[in-house]
Amino acid sequence: MTKYKVLKEFRDKNTQAIHPIDSIYETDSKSRVEELKGFIGPEIKETSILDQKVETVLASLDGLPSEKLEEYLGQEKNGRNRKTVVEHISALLKVLNGEEYESGEVK
Structure with a gap:
């Protein structure tokens, strides 16, 4: 799953879960990422x-x-x-x- 930082609190329409600011939102759906523009930031790159x-x-x-x-x-x-x-x-x-x-x- 790809991770994104939440920029603006939102309720997920699919799960009804609330995602507060600065939390991490995970999805592999590119269309879902497009829908959430403005609510989530760019992909978080994992570093080692x-x-x-x-x-x-x-x-x-x-x-x-x-x-x-x-x-x-x-x-x-x-x-x-x-x-x-x-x-x-x-x-x-x-x-x-x-x-x-x-x-x-x-x-």
């Missing part, structure tokens, strides 16, 4: 931690659970595949799994 600069990515990864780190590792390897990011995520996973990281960066 991995869309940021390397320094920002590295700082954002600390403290995440291993499941999320594994997900980000797969996304990075299949996407931009930045060596520093891949190595940092791998090091964090080793620490979380009780393994010692050999490069000396994280122990």
Whole structure:
């Protein structure tokens, strides 16, 4: 479903749900988006931690659970595949799994 920010409160004619200002409205119907012009803003683009600069990515990864780190590792390897990011995520996973990281960066 595509997400849109609500600009003006409205009641959905299909569900009768009230959508207050600043809430998120979800639909995949282009015709419904056209009907709601003036009530909803442009499509909200989902961003990922991995869309940021390397320094920002590295700082954002600390403290995440291993499941999320594994997900980000797969996304990075299949996407931009930045060596520093891949190595940092791998090091964090080793620490979380009780393994010692050999490069000396994280122990």
